[in-house]
Amino acid sequence: MKDLLRIILAALAITSMVSCSEKNDVPHQNETLYDLSQVRVVSEGRVYAREYIERQLTNLQQSNDLDDELAAAYDEFLSGKLEEVDEIEKQMKEDAGETENGVNTMLSYEYVVLEYMTFSPNGDGILCSELVVWPWGALWNPRPDNVVIGCHCTITDDFSRPSNYENQGITSDVAMLAMMTHVKGDYNLVIIPDYEGYGSSVDRPHPYCYREATAWQVCDGVRAGISYYEHFKKTMEPDWRAVSVGYSQGGAVAAGVYRYAQENDKRLRVVGAVCGDGPYDPISTLQQYIKDGKLYMPVAAALILKGALDTSYELKKLKSQYWHFCTDAFIVSGIFDRLEEKYLNTDAIHKELLAYASEENSPFVMYCWDNKSESFVPYNHHTANSSAFDFDLSSGKAKSYAPIDQCFKQGVIDYFQGKPVTPGEVDPDKLDALKHFLEKNSLLYGGWAPSAKSGMTFFHSTRDEVVPVCNLDMLDSWWLGGHQDGYLAYWYETSTYLHVGTGKAFYLYYADDYVNKIFKDKWKPGRYEIKGGLFQPME
Numbered sequence: 058m059k060d061l062l063r064i065i066l067a068a069l070a071i072t073s074m075v076s077c078s079e080k081n082d083v084p085h086q087n088e089t090l091y092d093l094s095q096v097r098v099v100s101e102g103r104v105y106a107r108e109y110i111e112r113q114l115t116n117l118q119q120s121n122d123l124d125d126e127l128a129a130a131y132d133e134f135l136s137g138k139l140e141e142v143d144e145i146e147k148q149m150k151e152d153a154g155e156t157e158n159g160v161n162t163m164l165s166y167e168y169v170v171l172e173y174m175t176f177s178p179n180g181d182g183i184l185c186s187e188l189v190v191w192p193w194g195a196l197w198n199p200r201p202d203n204v205v206i207g208c209h210c211t212i213t214d215d216f217s218r219p220s221n222y223e224n225q226g227i228t229s230d231v232a233m234l235a236m237m238t239h240v241k242g243d244y245n246l247v248i249i250p251d252y253e254g255y256g257s258s259v260d261r262p263h264p265y266c267y268r269e270a271t272a273w274q275v276c277d278g279v280r281a282g283i284s285y286y287e288h289f290k291k292t293m294e295p296d297w298r299a300v301s302v303g304y305s306q307g308g309a310v311a312a313g314v315y316r317y318a319q320e321n322d323k324r325l326r327v328v329g330a331v332c333g334d335g336p337y338d339p340i341s342t343l344q345q346y347i348k349d350g351k352l353y354m355p356v357a358a359a360l361i362l363k364g365a366l367d368t369s370y371e372l373k374k375l376k377s378q379y380w381h382f383c384t385d386a387f388i389v390s391g392i393f394d395r396l397e398e399k400y401l402n403t404d405a406i407h408k409e410l411l412a413y414a415s416e417e418n419s420p421f422v423m424y425c426w427d428n429k430s431e432s433f434v435p436y437n438h439h440t441a442n443s444s445a446f447d448f449d450l451s452s453g454k455a456k457s458y459a460p461i462d463q464c465f466k467q468g469v470i471d472y473f474q475g476k477p478v479t480p481g482e483v484d485p486d487k488l489d490a491l492k493h494f495l496e497k498n499s500l501l502y503g504g505w506a507p508s509a510k511s512g513m514t515f516f517h518s519t520r521d522e523v524v525p526v527c528n529l530d531m532l533d534s535w536w537l538g539g540h541q542d543g544y545l546a547y548w549y550e551t552s553t554y555l556h557v558g559t560g561k562a563f564y565l566y567y568a569d570d571y572v573n574k575i576f577k578d579k580w581k582p583g584r585y586e587i588k589g590g591l592f593q594p595m596e
Contacts, residue, residue: 089284089288090279090280090281090283090284090324090325091173091277091280091281091283091284091285093281093284093285093288095173095174095281096171096172096173096281096284096285097171097172097173098169098170098171098285099169099170099171099172099186099220099257100169100170100223101167101168101169101170102167102168102169102223103165103166103167103168103193165192165193166190166191166192166193166235166236166238166239167190167191167193168188168189168190168191168222168235169188169189169285170186170187170188170189170220170222171186171187171189171278171281171282171285172184172185172186172257173185173186173187173277173278173281174277175253175273175274175277175278176273176274176277177253177261177264177270178264178267178270178368179368179370183253183258183261184257184258185250185251185253185256185257185258185274185277185278186218186220186250186251186255186256186257186258187219187220187248187249187250187251187256187278187281187282188207188219188220188222188231188235188247188248188249188250188251189246189247189248189249189282189285189286190235190238190246190247190248190249191238191244191245191246191247191286191290192238192239192244192245198291199244200244200291200292200293200294201238201244201245201246201286201291201293201294201297202243202244202245202293202294202297202576203243203245203246203293203294203297203298203299203300203576204245204246204247204248204279204283204293204297204298204299204300204326205234205237205238205240205245205246205247205248205299205300205301205302205572206248206249206275206279206299206300206301206302206311206314206327207219207231207234207235207237207247207248207249207302207303207307208249208275208301208302208303208306208307208308208310208311208314209230209231209234209249209251209252209303209306209307210230210303210304210305210306210307210560211265211305211306211357211360211403212255212402212403213356213360213395213396213399213401213402213403213406214399214400214401214402214405215255215256215259215399215400216402217229217231217402218251218255218256219231219234219249219250219251219256220251220256220257221256222235222249230303230304230307230560230564231249233561233564233565233568234247234249234302234564235247235249237302237568237569237572240569240572240573240576241569241570241573243573243576245572246282246283246286246293246297248278248279248282248283250274250275250278250279252264252271252274252275252310253270253271253274254399255399259399262363262367262368263360263363263364263367263399264364264367264368265306265360265361265363265364266306266309266336266339266360266361266364266365266495266498267364267368267498268309268310268313268316268498268499268500268502269313269317269498270368271310271313272310272313272314272316272317272318273317273321275301275310275314276314276317276318276321276322276325279299279325280325297326298326298327298328298576299318299325299326299327299328300327300328300329300330300331300512300572300575300576301314301315301327301329301330301331302330302331302332302568302572303331303332303333303335304332304333304334304335304560304563304564304568305333305334305335305336305523305524305556305560306335306336307333307335308332308333308334308335308336308337308515309332309335309336309337309500310335311330311331311332311335312330312332312335312337312500312513312515313500314327314330315327315329315330315507315511315512315513316500316505316507319507319508320505328511328512328575329511329512329513329514329575329580330512330513330514331514331516331567331568331571331572331575332513332514332515332516333515333516333517333559333560333563333564333567333568334516334517334518334521334523334524334528334556334559334560334563335515335517335524335528336524336528337499337500337501337528337529337531337532338499338500338501338527338528338531338532339361339495339498339499340473340492340495340496340499341499341527341528341531342361342524342525342527342528343358343361343473343495344473344474345525345527346358346461346525347461347465347470347473347474348474349461349525350460350461350462351458351459351460351461352458352459352460352461352464353455353457353458353522353523354403354407354522354523354556355387355392355407355410355458355459355464356392356396356403356406356407357523357524358464358465359387359392359393359396359464360396361495362379362382362383362491363379363393363396365491365494365495366378366379368494369490369491369493369494371490371493371494372487372490372491372494375484375486375487375490377487377490377491379393381483381484381487382465382466382469382483382487382491383464383465383466384462384463384464384465384466385420386419386420386421386463387421387463387464387465389420389421390409390410390413390421391409391413392406392409392410395409407457408450410423410459411423411425411436411450411457414436414437414459415436415437415438415441416438417438418438419437419438421459421463422435422437422459422460422463423435423436423457423458423459423463424436424457424458424459424460425440425448425450425456425457426448426449426456426457427440427446427447427448428447428448428449429445429446429447430446433458434446436448436457455522455555455556458522466482466483467479467482468482468483468488469483469488472485472488472492473492500532501531501532501535506535506536506543507536507543507544508543509543509582510543510580510581510582511543511544512575512580513543513544513545514544514545514546514547514571514575514580515529515532515544515545515546515547516547516549516563516567517529517546517547517548517549518548518549518556518559519548519549519550520549521556521559522555522556523556524556526548529546529548532544532546533546533584543582544582545571545580545581545582545583545584546583546584546585547567547585547586547587548585548586548587549587550586550587550588
């Protein structure tokens with residue numbers, strides 16, 4: 058528990074935009090991974106650990122995006138464990154010996170926002186941005202032992218990008234990744250690139266679920282971040298290694314980064330990946346949505362299609378557009394306009410869909426959980442304004458969904474179910490091109506499998522409503538025969554549905570532990586189920 062508290066103390070921080078102009082006289086690394094003439098510093102800052110942990114944890118516990126199970130875990134944490142906080146803070150101050158401006162700096166860190174050059178899927182040179190974070194203390198500046206490659210989750214608004222870290226809250230996955238500068242006594246250089254389409258490349262489309270392109274762009278950012286740090290700050294420990302970490306889209310990207318580095322650049326020394334609830338296989342994800350007939354997060358399905366249309370050469374050659382695959386009602390809802398604008402986050406877009414569905418005579422239907430009848434009912438003009446229905450729309454996406462046939466044309470649904478498609482409804486060439494794009498962006502494409510003792514670690518909720526568990530099941534079924542020593546898999550057997558809440562548990566309780574296991578050579582493969590709640594001891 059004390060290790061967890063130390064990590065949370067590092068995360069519960071305020072950002073001070075002080076100058077970090079001091080430079081260490083450090084030797085250059087033996088091998089420069091990236092041309093520093095292609096790197097530009099955008100901003101710098103420093104983060105201080107704070108003593109107001111109880112207030113901040115209470116705010117976390119009251120967050121609207123936490124489901125009952127995760128909230129209960131925070132209740133237990135707050136009620137019985139806070140007495141350890143004073144002890145830890147006291148010890149931290151004794152260890153540091155002094156404070157800066159009255160604030161303990163034992164678990165502090167510095168960061169810089171960089172711009173670097175990389176390449177788009179069609180080979181164009183593009184400018185991308187990233188957040189680079191490293192440990193800092195009042196009395197000492199430890200050199201990092203290793204590198205953590207942070208892969209951020211799905212975002213639809215540019216505000217949530219990692220390079221905008223100083224304006225984000227402590228519950229964001231970017232903050233959770235940044236605090237991995239300190240993990241169980243080790244110090245890490247943490248590099249979190251913005252994906253193409255955000256930050257410095259915001260004017261470009263985001264290649265959602267384009268595994269290889271996102272992986273090489275992230276790896277370019279890692280090369281740039283390491284080269285910047287070693288040139289201007291300190292050299293890394295000579296035996297440094299790297300692990301990629303991410304949840305949701307970030308989980309898929311983290312797995313893709315591991316594969317790309319193993320196949321293309323061993324200089325990055327990527328020895329593992331810690332992945333939570335990721336869409337490792339876009340086509341099976343879409344097929345599961347169709348099988349269930351429900352989209353608890355319609356924006357995810359829209360992003361899958363948009364990513365394909367924006368980046369697939371075959372689909373562009375066929376002049377494919379949204380209306381070739383989607384219903385008129387889904388397009389008129391404005392969801393694709395919002396994705397183009399990159400102004401609203403996923404929750405705000407979901408709320409707009411609900412508002413659209415509730416308009417009188419709306420052609421679009423969504424279903425919401427009615428607390429009185431304890432069932433899903435249509436969320437329309439009548440039910441939304443009737444006292445006979447009780448909707449708690451702040452309790453998460455799992456409490457509302459859009460039927461799949463409200464979003465995609467029947468021909469698309471039939472095609473991905475292996476059924477005959479009515480001639481003339483959807484162009485079969487366009488469907489084939491979409492299927493091919495989704496297939497080649499699977500982590501398994503080309504028959505790839507991790508090597509023995511790879512350090513690849515997967516967590517997945519069996520009841521994830523946004524990224525179905527078929528993603529992990531699919532990897533497991535392919536790799537189990539002959540490759541069972543190459544990965545570690547955990548299935549959450551819990552009552553929670555909520556994708557976001559499970560992600561917070563992933564970062565608060567599991568991710569740092571497995572980063573540490575990999576770096577300490579204590580990782581071992583296996584297949585396990587986590588039952589009885591999110592916060593459970595493992596082997």
